[in-house]
Amino acid sequence: MKSNKIKNTAIIGLGYVGLPLAVEMAQSGYNVTGIDIDENKVNKLNNGESYVLDVSDNDLQSVLDNGKFIATTDYSKISEADAISICVPTPLRKTKDPDTSFIISVVDELIKYLTKDTLIILESTTYPGTTEELIQTRIEEELDFKVGEDFYLCFSPERVDPGNKEYNTQNTPKVIGGTTEKGLELAVELYGSFLEKIVPVSSTQVAETVKLLENTFRSVNIGLVNEMAMMCERMGIDVWEVIEAAATKPFGFMPFYPGPGIGGHCIPLDPMYLSWKAKTYDFYNKFIDLASDINGNMPRFTVHKIGDILNERAKAINGSKILILGMAYKADIDDLRESPGLELYRLLEAKGAEIDYHDSYAESFLNGDEKVYTIDLTADTLEEYDCVVLSTDHSNYDYEWITEHADLILDTRNAFHGISSDKIYKLGAPIDDNKRVSPLFR
Ligand SMILES: NC(=O)c1ccc[n+]([C@@H]2O[C@H](COP(=O)([O-])OP(=O)(O)OC[C@H]3O[C@@H](n4cnc5c(N)ncnc54)[C@H](O)[C@@H]3O)[C@@H](O)[C@H]2O)c1
The missing domain is CATH 3.40.50.720 (NAD(P)-binding Rossmann-like Domain)
Structure with a gap:
């Protein structure tokens, strides 16, 4: 059943992780805006062409047809979203240090367009502390919004295994950690409305570390x-x-x-x-x-x-x-x-x-x-x-x-x-x- 509080969502980064999540959400009845900086990808998606093996052209076309999904490069659309999931890359630099520049550039845009009461969920794999250090701190400082009061923030690691015929976005248990109780509650309600199993944990740092333990x-x-x-x-x-x-x-x-x-x-x-x-x-x-x-x-x-x-x-x-x-x-x-x-x-x-x-x-x-x-x-x-x-x-x-x-x-x-x-x-x-x-x- 759809969340009562959340109707419009935005997925930022429409790759192997973001696109399946966007389509899954749209199939559950949310109005999903997919945002990507790659114009070529956005055009393909709006033409019903999936470039991710786990998302069929048919599934994509049906959520386009019923108006539940649209892709865009226009970041201003996030001002209409009740919830935002961030699925951008987190590569390594040549020196094998984390390259968080993609997350930082998303936060640059959030600062411009975020409206009050929005739930933000970081999905990109990253080191413990990122959600608070790179997202919470900047939004609090630059927008003068307080987490848990003016906006809500969670980390939920994406566990998708591309090509896996048995486990997909929908039936893979989803771990979620919030910076506040209310944020966690909202994210559990949103993801719990279309995913089979939710595993709430006590903090964003725990959720960040879960993903790193699994892959380590x-x-x-x-x-x-x-x-x-x-x-x-x-x-x-x-x-x-x-x-x-x-x-x-x-x-x-x-x-x-x-x-x-x-x-x-x-x-x-x-x-x-x-x-x-x-x-x-x-x-x-x-x-x-x-x-x-x-x-x-x-x-x-x-x-x-x-x-x-x-x-x-x-x-x-x-x-x-x-x-x-x-x-x-x-x-x-x-x-x-x-x-x-x-x-x-x-x-x-x-x-x-x-x-x-x-x-x-x-x-x-x-x-x-x-x-x-x-x-x-x-x-x-x-x-x-x-x-x-x-x-x-x-x-x-x-x-x-x-x-x-x-x-x-x-x-x-x-x-x-x-x-x-x-x-x-x-x-x-x-x-x-x-x-x-x-x-x-x-
Ligand atoms: N691929 C996997 O199997 C997998 C599994 C679990 C977790 N993850 C994690 O999920 C995250 C995303 O991985 P992916 O494989 O989906 O990457 P991807 O490269 O397939 O997709 C990322 C998308 O983000 C877009 N993008 C980059 N910067 C952007 C910006 N500033 N604003 C909007 N869009 C932007 C890119 O154009 C691209 O379409 C990474 O942190 C990764 O570690 C990946």
């Missing part, structure tokens, strides 16, 4: 299993077989899988937000740094392995034709941000490989100033390559068919599991038991 948990566990993969490879053990057997334990174990590296806008970045803030308290998050180091080195480890398997054919990376299959950072999505495939491309190119990629979800990417396009995947093209590297295990790949036509394969995801061929080598498994280097001491 993933980063650390992936780091652990990547380290296991490197160790297993050296010891002549297949890490995939180890994980599969360990995962049969019905309690106390949760499988994570190794790979060529981590990508996306969350796992590689979010833990760095936490460790950056912790350092201002003279606290050093050793797990975060270690996981970031191990995960960040996986593309180099993968390139090393490509060199090793080419060596089996008396070839070098330099001068070899190499095809990367899957450039998105994970299966069945089109997001290339921080993708380890991009790093593989760069590293192999630097070593003199002649390199192409294929991805049916991502038709091009920028390599410096050069736009690189996917190749068409045919039996003939596959046969041209000295090595095919499966970087992202999209479910539309026919692994039997690839095995039939490729000459040499590095499988970084265990996607060729069950296919028996001496062309296939796996990351995290020995190249050849007979060529195993013996331990240092017997």
Whole structure:
């Protein structure tokens, strides 16, 4: 049931997070204005064209048709909103420090157009304290509004998992922390009216830290299993077989899988937000740094392995034709941000490989100033390559068919599991038991 107090909402930032939230809210009967600085995106949306895989053109068109959603670049529209959700990017600077400039520029606009009694909810992933330090303080100082009296403020981390067929915006529990009781109450009423489950917490700092714990948990566990993969490879053990057997334990174990590296806008970045803030308290998050180091080195480890398997054919990376299959950072999505495939491309190119990629979800990417396009995947093209590297295990790949036509394969995801061929080598498994280097001491 719709909130009684809130009728008009504004979603600022219509990307992977903001657009699904906007459409979900509009489907529940709220009048939603989506605000984005990208005019191209705004035009596409108003023409019923979704650029986010999790939002169908049909769903978008129906909320446009019934007048419940409109996109705009005009920030003055926020003066009409009873509630505003902020979903702008929170990247890292080159020095791996948080780049909160997107949030700050949204606050610059809020200062111009915010009206009294509005609820503001920050959704962007960020370090504990951001909501109060960057939003509350400036609005209180520059507008002379008092939080809890003239405006209300919450943090509610977005947990959407793009491409996840089971969990979406609607059925993923939503954590919310408010700066005041009344703010929390309003946000719970708003989100509780169209989302399945709300998890209120005692403060914005707790809500901010929840999100960072979740993604640090993933980063650390992936780091652990990547380290296991490197160790297993050296010891002549297949890490995939180890994980599969360990995962049969019905309690106390949760499988994570190794790979060529981590990508996306969350796992590689979010833990760095936490460790950056912790350092201002003279606290050093050793797990975060270690996981970031191990995960960040996986593309180099993968390139090393490509060199090793080419060596089996008396070839070098330099001068070899190499095809990367899957450039998105994970299966069945089109997001290339921080993708380890991009790093593989760069590293192999630097070593003199002649390199192409294929991805049916991502038709091009920028390599410096050069736009690189996917190749068409045919039996003939596959046969041209000295090595095919499966970087992202999209479910539309026919692994039997690839095995039939490729000459040499590095499988970084265990996607060729069950296919028996001496062309296939796996990351995290020995190249050849007979060529195993013996331990240092017997
Ligand atoms: N992508 C994910 O899977 C995911 C999951 C959970 C949380 N998050 C978090 O959600 C936030 C948004 O991520 P995203 O993946 O949706 O990013 P995105 O890049 O897909 O979308 C952000 C949108 O904000 C717009 N924008 C930038 N500055 C703006 C401004 N000043 N005013 C209005 N619009 C502006 C951009 O044009 C873009 O359309 C980030 O903090 C991210 O960490 C992302």
